Amino acid sequence: MGKTFGKYNDIELYKALSGKKPIAEAAFSELYARYAQRVFAYCLRVTGDDEDAKDIFQETFLKFYHNANSKNEENIDNIGGLLITIARHLCLNFKRNRKQLLNIDEFNITTNDTEYERKELLKLVSMAIELLEFEYREAFVLRQYQGLSYKEIAVITETSVSAIKNRVWRAKEMIKDILSPYLEDMSN
Template identity: 30%
Template sequence: MQAEPQGGLLLERAMRLSDVDAALVARCKGNDLTAFDEIVERYQHKIYGYVKRLVGNETDAEDITQEVFLKALNSLHRFREESSLQTWLFRIATNLCRDAHRRRQREKGWLSLWRQADEQNETEEGGIVDPPDDRFNPEKLLLHEELSAMLSQAIEQLPLAMREVLILHDVEQMPYEEIAQALGVPLGTVKSRLFHARARLRESLANYVYGV
């Protein structure tokens, strides 16, 4: 008996998942709150993993993940099912992460100004500036831990738009079309951002491995 092509299996699995999600959404719209608990159970781990990789902080990731599902619960009656439930949840998560990123950038601007003022005052008063934090000294880490840390750092340094696409495609293994729906951008933009994100990662890791 000839094996079914892998693409057919993936399509069949996606259709089964879509049917389950559609049933859960219908139950939620019928005020069955246990159905929403099932949605949370199905997608909480994926959403948390995606958010954590974007924000790089467990506490913030937990808060944002909770906010994602709270927003989904309050908005589910407006969900028109033009996209999959997973795509819709990832779109909510993406928007909340973007909001958090903008807040963080504003806070960094203020903190930078305060830090400069503090350092100037310490210098003028003859104070001693704290030495650099050496907790991340590579000599204190095993090689694989160091490389893993470098990869995480390289991903965190990517522009947010590139980071979103890279994580959704390479980590969450989401198809291009679904990523485009989740991020609200054209398909060509998704492919372009992924190409440039991978190129930057290769460059960053090459500099580390070969000391370029």
């Protein structure tokens, strides 16, 4: 960790991953520091489960590293997008193997309490996100959590920009409806 790689851009670091081990290690560490949180947030909010998110998160970075070492001459220009794409594919595989367990009827918010603890609120948000269909959830997370542009999301999800806009809009509406009692409380 002694060598400094903070000054290199993502692409330079990505190329360095296929270099000698000390160089590759330092480059990987730098990229990990830059994107670990985003990737984990995506995994956590899309899967809705800590353990699953952890597994997918680890798998994402392993695949990412092996991808860089595969001598594949593909043109990479967005490392963040690449990582999310890998994570997304893993999430889709995960989704295929697991059914949605939560039902919207189970999700009731009592508004009697005037003050929600911050942690509880965030838990509610994550639960609300889990209630969304995968494509809406994904679009919402990429837009709201990752701060990606509609165009970037469209590239990652291989969908049109307008479709993504629509998904994000619908996701917001659904979450807003679920959290409505709380949001009204906040608004007052």
